[in-house]
Amino acid sequence: MGSTSSTLLKIPNVEVLMQETGFSPAHIIRLHDRFKALDKEGRGHLCPQDFGAIKELAMNPIGDRIIGAFFSPGKETVDFHTFVKILAHFRPVDKDRPKEPNSPEPINSRSNKLKFAFQLYDQDKDGKISRDELLKVLRSMLGMQVTEEQLESIADRTIQEADLDRDEAISFEEFRKSLEKVNIDHKMSIRFLR
């Protein structure tokens, strides 16, 4: 386990990172290895091209959106801390851990998971999923199997289901409400990040 601690030591502020994300040292190390593997040129940060090199991801219909979620607006790179923090959204919720009353909301909380999903739709970051934005996602996910008109009516119906204030768009609050019955903890968690 000597190598474990030595790898950990190489990462700056690793304590803070673990505190914020709730990842164990083993997770951090594994993610760090992955980070270094993706960062082929060893610059210490990743750019969109590095993500694009992942073959499976390129085939994902909403892959570019997910890549985009790693980069905060205006930034072309992502460092290890941000990388881990984004991935921490997908850590399963642990019920055993005692809740500290004044600790900030963990990254993997239900609403943060939802926020992550929401921003994948909301590409112009105006806090609302407009019809066009929804249509784009639908188009990429349903692809050739349905006609454009069908896509449009699906989008209309979807918005109409969620749209409570009738502004023809889905705000985050509406998004959260419409998915109230979905087990987000289950659907937005990956087992090996536990």
Place this chain on the structure above:
Amino acid sequence: MFFDQQKSVMAFLQHFALLLALIIVFSTSCKAVTLEVGSVEVGYNDSSKSSATEDTSTSINGSTDGHAPSVISTLPIVTWKWHHIETPYLVALWILTCWLCKLVCELNHNVTSVIPESGLLIILGFILGGIIWGADKAQTFKLIPTNFFYYLLPQIILDASYCMPNKLFFSNLGAILIHAIIGTCWNAATVGTALWACYEGGAMGTLNIGPLQFLLFGALISAVDPVAVIAVFEEVHVNEVLYILVFGESLLNDGVTVVLYNVFDAFVALGGPRIDAAEIFKGIFSFVVVAFGGSFLGIGFAILLSLLTRCTKHIQIIEAGFVFVVGYLAYLTAEMLSLSAILSITFCGICCQKYVNANMDEKSVTTVRHAMKLLANGSETMIFLFLGVTAIDTEIWVWNTGFILLTLLFVFIYRIIGTFLFTWMLNKFRLVPIEVIDQVVMSYGGLRGAVAYGLAALLDEDKIPEKNLMISTTLIVVYFTVILQGITMKPLVQWLKVKRAAHSDLKLIEKLNNRAFDHILAAVEDICGRIGDNWWTRGWNRFEENYISWLLMKPKARKNRDYLFSIFHKLNLEDAINYVSEGERQGSLAFSRSDEAANVDFKKQFGSEFADVMPNIMVDMSNYELGIEHFSVTSIVKDTIPSVSLDIHGQDRKNAMDDINAHHLLQQHLYRSRKHHRHKYSRSHFSINQNEDEVQEIFQRTMRSRLESFKSTKMGVNPAKKITKHHKKELTHKMPNGHPDGTGHLYGDEVDIAVGSETGAINSTFMRDTYTVGAGIENPVFLPDMDSPTHSPPWLMETEAVAPSQRAQRRLPWTPNRLRRLAPMRISTCSTDSFLMADVSLTLEEHEEHSQTDHVEMRPVFD
């Protein structure tokens, strides 16, 4: 009110009990008569009865033709031929009795909400058994293992597996397999050894049972019965993960138990001293081969079945039957190869459902579903009833307090220990751990049922001297678990506050996001560079889509099956149905057009009632102004009916006559098929040449109404003018339907006959009405001539209306059988009339392009 109901129920029960007693006395007395007549009772042969679902003690052997005296003195007019029909008759009678019992069980919901139906049926079985016992002084009817395993069980297993929620099943497959395989072995081993230890300790007195027999008993008693479990859990509505765990476990567990039973049975036959390490190894190997061989055989049959249904397009009537036959063959083949038959049919059902459902016609799918439920539910009823009937028999009851009580105790305790142990292990790997409460319910849900009894009854008395003790113990365990645990299950679930199945409405946004979540998780796994569950899921999906679907699905079914779209389609259909039924309930369902094509306007003026039906829509719509919000059903409607607007409020503003309005319009325009087509019998098709007729008739009516309106405007110019038509008097000539006969009605001379002959009944009603322009049904299939929110016919506007020819103005050629000749194929030969030509081409245009070129809206005016 309540007392009335109860009284009638009580009265019915009394009558029913009387009826049951009569049936049973009748059947036994029938037998008595035949016995007297001279048949020889050859006693029991319980293994060779084949055609019966339940057994009769009399053998038909030697008596099938013995009842008729060979020498007759006079010609008999009727003879008593009981022996000819004895077996099938008793079978049918018993099926009827069982189902009547189910009817009685379901009569009072206050009872079934407390005692589960399976328990009630067993109790009714006690009563029936008592009646038979009283009549015969012996138990003549009982559940025979052969009948149970070959005729009653397969359809239940097939139904359970065919209706298995696949995604849920496979995503929890690990847990299910662990519980079903290891859990069952654990139960068998621990119960067997613990009982043997107690026996050695002297808790049961002296019994002639060795350790191997105890293990064999442990194996058969650990069969958690899917029949009993489903029957109880269906009424409890627990959350889906818990449900699938219990259900899947009990289903697979049956197969495993039978395999285990066979292995131990072989060990018992081999005898204790000859078992060495090699034999034990062979036993384990055989267990694996039998279990997995059966599963793979089932998958093979599933592939066969899917391939078969790919090419059953031309025999749609019987294609549903293939599912049953092939499924049953999977069961029997596995049995023949001494593989696990239950596992075989289970995997056959699970694997084929997707492809079979996609390949077969929608009606066949419905047929399969209903027929399967019928068979499964029917035989389930019979199984439980006979479990009760079987009990009333002095022969099988051997009482050994120690053995029976200890079995009950160990079965209960080791089930709990096993469940918690394996769940604890599983939870280390599960994303969503199984909660303690769910574990309690899982362990409490270990109901034993007919499988255990069937296996116990299969025991060989030569090898196991205490067979009857084992049977009676098994029966007691079954009664205890099904009745007592069944009754207490519901309160337990409520008391523990087990997460129930959230009954939620289908929502497009949820489904959409589920899809998105899948993609997100897969992407994140890629980014993390780990091969996780989602990687496997996606890999499998891709493989399935590219290769398996290609092989097993019709090309037509492969297209157009996007899940999200089908959800959307389903929702829209639901809305449409709700809309129509609500409209009918309100008594007003006026259809009208609006400017925007293909819009359904769901704004209701009767908001409050409708909110019950479609709350989510109403919430959104309630504050809207008239006609602002439309949501489109273009995609559905487009193909068939290009422009329908279900718009209520538009009409209701105008007058109160809409109900009648709509009524008449419907009557006028909807197709009413002629009676004699309905009565044609065909074994291979449901309806013959109805479709052609329908199209023809619609076309004719369309033409006629066009011409009527045209004529009216020609004559009166004012569209609101009365159009009183010739009716009744012209019902002189009946046409042979659908056959444009050669007798030839002259061209324009038979206006009257035309009106009367084709649509006699309808005409006499609607012709009396008058029409105004402006509202009504506008469905281009029925009415070609429509447009105009402007409320004026096209020829009044200066558009390119067709100018009728001189001849057309003189004699309006609207005889339907003439018009029929206007159908596209015949225009050239029959019609020289320019008006008709133009008219037809217009109509055709509309049919083809779904355009809305010229419209006349018609409605009656009552003055």
